Amino acid sequence: MMKISKKTSNRLPAISTASLPDIVFMLLFFFMTVTTIKDNTLLVDNDLPNADQVKKLTQKDRLIEIFVGKPSKELASVLGDEPKIQLDDRLAQVKDVGPYVLSELDKKPDAVRNLVTVSLKVDKNVNVGIVSDIKEELRKVNLLKVNYTTYEGNSEKN
Template sequence: MSKFKKKKGGEMPAVNTASLPDIVFMLLFFFMVATVMRKDTLKIQNSLPAADQVEKLAKRNLLMYIYAGKPSSAYKQFGSEARIQLNDKFADVSEIPAFIAAERADKREEEIPFLTTVLSVDKETNMGLVSDVKQKLREVNALKINYKTRKGDALDGLK
């Protein structure tokens, strides 16, 4: 009798899965880096006015967005007058102080003085609504305000 047996020739070797976790983590890391999360879904029409001197704001995590404009075609049940959108819901002007307080509560204490309110207002929205929003912002001492615009010639529509 022989002490060593020969293997029979037709078997396939097993698949080596040692590098599988590395590949999975590499794909996970790629998708985490490449994916952009959208914060708000616009429920209003928002064609921004043009401006020729535009700057990008540096720290996006210190921005609070207030949108104003007519409801888009999917939300016509809310009427045809200009409305305010805070986060993902329509709101009244009286709800702005609670929105600002909630945004401030989410931030660290040293970041609160640097919070900026961004007004993204449709160019067809009446200034009465914008004035009401600004008045409410003054009441809660949110005095750093920026207007969101698109880059272009501000005088194009006036000619």
């Protein structure tokens, strides 16, 4: 007697790609809502120094950033080589630091105003005099939490 058998293949069925566009658009919308775009252009050279004991600040909404350095190559021909202070997208004087910091503090929610830190991003070739002038202005407006932004690495390379 003859045995009849069905032909069966051991292959797995094809994976359905019908939900793939939904997943792609869901990821796209997620990254569009979570990603922030850096909105200020750097007008000063900002080669930060290295430090071997660094602590990362995780909550960027509690920072007010002040950049200090020599003007960029495009602006150096007009402004010279003296270190300048950048507040948002403009160059400023030391006397402008206090009002700027207070205006930025007013933009913060009431719950985090006491937790705000001023982050100084100072070029490693800038003299300490301008930094101490900025700190004096911050003392006048009673903002005493100051952070110096650096790169992690060997501090002897500075």
